[in-house]
Amino acid sequence: MGLDLDLSAVRAMVAVSDEGQFGLAASVLGISQQAVSKRIAKLEGQLGTRLFERRAGNIALTAHGARFFPHARSVLATADAAVAAVLDSQVLRVAVHGADIADANLMRFYLEKHPNAEVELIMMGPSTTSRDAVIDGRVDVAFAREHWGTRPLPAHVTAVPAYLDALHLLVGTGHSLASRDHVEFDDLDGLTAWVPGAGFDSEVGDFYRRLSDSCGITITTERHPGGIGFTNILDRIADSTTLVTFGGEGTTTPWHPNIRRIPIVDPTPAYPMALLWRNTAANHPQLAALLDFIATSCDASAATTLWMPEADRALFTR
Numbered sequence: 033m034g035l036d037l038d039l040s041a042v043r044a045m046v047a048v049s050d051e052g053q054f055g056l057a058a059s060v061l062g063i064s065q066q067a068v069s070k071r072i073a074k075l076e077g078q079l080g081t082r083l084f085e086r087r088a089g090n091i092a093l094t095a096h097g098a099r100f101f102p103h104a105r106s107v108l109a110t111a112d113a114a115v116a117a118v119l120d121s122q123v124l125r126v127a128v129h130g131a132d133i134a135d136a137n138l139m140r141f142y143l144e145k146h147p148n149a150e151v152e153l154i155m156m157g158p159s160t161t162s163r164d165a166v167i168d169g170r171v172d173v174a175f176a177r178e179h180w181g182t183r184p185l186p187a188h189v190t191a192v193p194a195y196l197d198a199l200h201l202l203v204g205t206g207h208s209l210a211s212r213d214h215v216e217f218d219d220l221d222g223l224t225a226w227v228p229g230a231g232f233d234s235e236v237g238d239f240y241r242r243l244s245d246s247c248g249i250t251i252t253t254e255r256h257p258g259g260i261g262f263t264n265i266l267d268r269i270a271d272s273t274t275l276v277t278f279g280g281e282g283t284t285t286p287w288h289p290n291i292r293r294i295p296i297v298d299p300t301p302a303y304p305m306a307l308l309w310r311n312t313a314a315n316h317p318q319l320a321a322l323l324d325f326i327a328t329s330c331d332a333s334a335a336t337t338l339w340m341p342e343a344d345r346a347l348f349t350r
Contacts, residue, residue, distance in 0.1 A: 034079050038062045039111055042070035042104045049101055050093055051159055055259025059130050060157035065261070067138035124318035125160035127174035134197040134282030135162075135175030135305055142325050150318055155349060158229040158260070161236065162306065172313035173322070178306040179343040180235040185308070192323070193348045194307040197280035197341070201294040204270040207222045214295045219340060221248030226268065226275045228253050243301055243340040253258060262286050300338060304344040 045055035048068065052225035076083055090313035092345050093101060128135040129294040131307040139153055153173050154249040156162040161196050163176035167189055183190060201220075209219075230240040231253025240251045252275075256268060263286050269277050270290035279293060280303060313319055 037107070038074060039108070039153070041071040041078075044068050045075055045097075045136065046092055046101070046104050046108060048084065048309075049093055049097070051157055053154070053255070053259050054091065055261040055264060056157055056159070059261055060132050060155055060160075065259070070096045077102040080168060084211065089187075095135055100150075102281045111316065116314065122317055124149075124151050124173060124322070125154055125171040126151055126162065126322075127171040129154050129162055129175070130155055130157065132284040132286075134195055134280050134303075137282055137284060138175070138195055138329075139248055145325075146321060148194055149321065151322075158232045158236065159223075159232065161234045163235055164271040166310060167306045169310065169322055173307065173315060174307040175305050177235040177239060177304055177344065178308065178347050179304075179342060180238050181255070182238075188311045189308050190311065191308050191313070191347060192285070192307040193304075193330050193335075194306040194326050195282065195330060196281065196298045196302040196332075196334055196348065197282045197305060197340060198338065199278045199280055199296060199301045199303065201296055202269055202277045202279045202285070203292050203294060204272055205275040205290045205292060207276065208273070209276070210292045211296060212267075214297050217301065218297045218298075219246055219297060224250045224252055224274060224275055226252050226254070226277050227254060228265070231255070239341060240305060243339075246339065247301075266291050299339040302334075302338040302340055304335075304348060306347060 044061060047060050048054055050277070051057045051060060054065050054068050058068045061068065072083065072154060079096070079100070081096040082094050083100060085089045085094050123286055126139060128139060129308065130136060136153065139151070143149055143151060156165055162174035163173070163180070165171045166174035167186060175194055178185060191262060201209070201215055209215060227240055230237040230251060237253070242249045243249065256264065266286060266288045269275055269289055285293070307323070309319060332348045335345060
């Protein structure tokens, strides 16, 4: 008699393996880290073996986990295909960077204003970005940076400007900049910013490399035992007198008593988000309303005063 596997536990196992950390997997799945741990423990209990082991702050598959993993991914693919086969084709699948990032906040606002919209939000993560998801066909639409020098968008994906997420500097109360009411772009030279989400081969990592080249700030992306969820990032920054990080104006940054948010000016750096969609979704009945909303809400004129990689500027100024 076979085991009745809990698909949510299998999904958690695959997410942890893909992301390498429980915190990152929790962000991708849109649940708490504790919930991820409980699902993994349940699955390990059913299978009677450990699937993961900790190595220097990261998570690695055990021998049993490595044998189970490809079958787990196949089970999920089959289950997702089965669901897709019966879902109403009117549902528009939209990928966003994560539950607290500006694009998710933008979509929550959109859905509040359009309560009848048939939209499914798909939370992506640093290792598999929303840009990847729309290119690969896992979603119909995605909010993502259009440009990535080494990996241009394929012809089957179209882009329009969506949002410019102005970046602020986040520092701990013990940092020398904590009392400043603003910093200038040139003041970033010589600082060290911990941005672990940029430590993956992605358009996000490319953005921060270009920012570093432009202003001189050092970007460190090292993994940390506490994980790279927002709360853990802020805890580390709050305890440091040397490290800083960035917070988007449209991103929900958890409140922390020992963190100071400092505007960056002359110019303000901004992460350029585009709305990307596959050509196969061009006639989707839910896409037109979303495009209309983006067209009226995006202040592309701000691009003339903000810093962004030059390759991204063309989309917002044409």
